[in-house]
Amino acid sequence: MDKLDDYRLRLGGRDYVPIMVGGMGVDISTGDLALAAARLGGIGHISDAMLPTVADRLHRTGFVARKLKRYKANVESTDKSSVHFDLEDLASATRLLVESVMGRKRGDGAVFINCMEKLTMNNPSPTLGTRLRSAMDAGIDGITLSAGLHLGSFALIEDHPRFRDVMLGIIVSSARALKLFLKKSARTGRLPDYVVVEGPLAGGHLGFGMDWAEYDLGTIVGEVQALLRAEGLDIPIIPAGGIFSGDDAVAMMRAGAAAVQVATRFTISRECGLPDDVKQAYLDAREEDIVVNGISPTGYPMRMLRQSPAIGSGIRPNCEAYGYLLDREGHCAYIDAWEAAKAVAGDGPIAIHDKTCLCSHMRRYKVWTCGQMAWRLKETTRRAADGAWILPTAEEVFDAYRHGREAGATPVRRCASDVALAAGDVA
Numbered sequence: 100m101d102k103l104d105d106y107r108l109r110l111g112g113r114d115y116v117p118i119m120v121g122g123m124g125v126d127i128s129t130g131d132l133a134l135a136a137a138r139l140g141g142i143g144h145i146s147d148a149m150l151p152t153v154a155d156r157l158h159r160t161g162f163v164a165r166k167l168k169r170y171k172a173n174v175e176s177t178d179k180s181s182v183h184f185d186l187e188d189l190a191s192a193t194r195l196l197v198e199s200v201m202g203r204k205r206g207d208g209a210v211f212i213n214c215m216e217k218l219t220m221n222n223p224s225p226t227l228g229t230r231l232r233s234a235m236d237a238g239i240d241g242i243t244l245s246a247g248l249h250l251g252s253f254a255l256i257e258d259h260p261r262f263r264d265v266m267l268g269i270i271v272s273s274a275r276a277l278k279l280f281l282k283k284s285a286r287t288g289r290l291p292d293y294v295v296v297e298g299p300l301a302g303g304h305l306g307f308g309m310d311w312a313e314y315d316l317g318t319i320v321g322e323v324q325a326l327l328r329a330e331g332l333d334i335p336i337i338p339a340g341g342i343f344s345g346d347d348a349v350a351m352m353r354a355g356a357a358a359v360q361v362a363t364r365f366t367i368s369r370e371c372g373l374p375d376d377v378k379q380a381y382l383d384a385r386e387e388d389i390v391v392n393g394i395s396p397t398g399y400p401m402r403m404l405r406q407s408p409a410i411g412s413g414i415r416p417n418c419e420a421y422g423y424l425l426d427r428e429g430h431c432a433y434i435d436a437w438e439a440a441k442a443v444a445g446d447g448p449i450a451i452h453d454k455t456c457l458c459s460h461m462r463r464y465k466v467w468t469c470g471q472m473a474w475r476l477k478e479t480t481r482r483a484a485d486g487a488w489i490l491p492t493a494e495e496v497f498d499a500y501r502h503g504r505e506a507g508a509t510p511v512r513r514c515a516s517d518v519a520l521a522a523g524d525v526a
C-alpha cells in the first residue's frame with residue numbers, strides 16, 4: 100500500500116510534501132500552523148480575512164480603533180455606504196502580518212495566503228488589489244484566490260514585479276467556474292500554478308447551493324481534469340473537502356491529484372487559532388451537530404456546528420470597526436436582518452436566526468465552522484484522565500496524513516452494522 104509521502108507536489112520548480120493546509124479565517128489557520136506545515140515540507144496557509152483586526156490582536160497596532168474613530172458618528176445609522184477602509188492602513192497591516200510570518204519560516208515548504216473575493220469591504224477591486232499586492236510586497240510564497248470567481252483578480256496585480264514568480268492558485272467548485280476564470284485571466288498571459296478543487300464536504304463557505312449534497316468531489320475533480328486536458332493545459336489539481344485520512348489522500352493521488360488540501364483535521368491542533376474550549380467542542384461533535392445553513396451574509400452556504408454561539412445572536416452591526424462584508428453599495432444582508440428584527444423587538448432583546456454578523460462573530464470564534472468530517476475527529480484523538488481531549492500538534496496531524504499512521508484512539512463505531520457486530524462479539 101502506498102502512502103502520501105511516496106508522492107511529491109511539483110510547483111514552481113520545487114518539490115513539496117503533497118499536503119496543503121487550507122486557509123482558515125479569521126486567524127484560525129495561524130502563522131504558527133502555516134509555519135509548521137512549511138517546516139515539514141508541505142504548504143501552509145495564513146488567511147487575510149479581517150487582517151487589520153488580526154494585526155491589532157497580534158501586534159498591538161490600532162487599525163480598528165482608528166477606523167472606528169473616523170466613522171464613530173455613523174454607528175447608530177444603518178446606512179454604511181460612507182464607511183471605507185483606508186488603503187494605506189490596509190497595506191501596512193497586510194505587510195506587517197505577512198512579514199512577521201515569513202520572517203519566521205524554516206524548512207523546505209512554503210507559506211501561502213488565502214484571499215477571499217467575498218470580502219468586498221465597500222470597495223471591492225481597490226481593497227482586493229491592495230491586499231494581494233501588499234502580501235506580495237511582504238514576501239508571501241503564494242496566493243490562493245478563494246470565495247468568488249476572481250475574474251478580475253489577475254488583472255489587479257499583473258503589473259506587480261512578482262506577478263510572474265509568486266505562486267498563484269484558485270479554488271473552484273466546478274469545471275465551469277475554472278473555465279470562466281481561465282478565459283477572463285487569459286489576457287494577462289498568466290495561468291494559475293495550481294487549482295484547488297473544493298468539494299461539498301469542506302469547511303467554511305461552500306461553492307454550492309443548498310443542494311450541495313448532490314455533488315461529489317471525485318466527480319468534480321474528473322470534470323476539471325477533462326477540462327484541462329481539452330484545453331491542453333497541465334496545471335496541478337489539488338482536491339479539498341472531506342479528505343480525512345492518509346488513505347483518503349492516497350486515493351486522490353491515484354486518481355491524478357497533485358496534492359490534497361486539508362483543514363478540519365488541523366482545527367484541533369495546538370497551533371490552530373481556535374480557543375481550546377472550541378477545539379473540545381469540535382471533538383465532542385456528533386454527526387447530527389454538523390449543519391449547512393444560510394446565515395452567512397455573503398450568500399454562500401456555510402458549514403458549522405449547530406451549537407455555534409453566533410446562531411441566534413442579535414448583535415448590532417459594527418461596520419464602522421469592521422465592515423469587511425459591505426458590498427460596493429455599502430450594504431450587508433445582516434444589516435437588513437438586524438433592522439427588521441429591531442423593528443419587531445423595539446427595546447427588547449433581539450435574536451436573529453437567519454443571518455449572522457460574520458465580522459463580529461468570526462473574529463471572536465463564535466462561528467464554529469468545520470468540514471463534514473469533524474464528527475470523526477474523536478477517532479484520531481485520545482482523552483486525558485479528566486475526560487478532556489488531548490490536542491495533537493500540527494506535526495502529529497501532518498504526519499498522520501503523510502505516513503498514514505494515526506496516533507489516536509480506537510475508531511468510534513459508525514453504523515448500525517458495526518454496533519451489531521460488536522454486540523455479537525461480546526455475546
Ligand SMILES: Cc1cc2nc3c(=O)[nH]c(=O)nc-3n(C[C@H](O)[C@H](O)[C@H](O)COP(=O)(O)O)c2cc1C
Pocket residue numbers: 120121122123124125127146148213215245246270297300301302303304339340341342360361362363364366468469470471472
Ligand atoms: C474552520 C475552517 C475555516 C475555513 N475558512 C476558510 C477561509 O477563510 N477561506 C477559504 O477559502 N476556505 C476556508 N476553509 C476551507 C478550507 O481551507 C479547506 O479547503 C477545506 O475545509 C478542506 O476540507 P476539510 O476541512 O474537510 O479537510 C475553512 C475550513 C475550516 C474547517
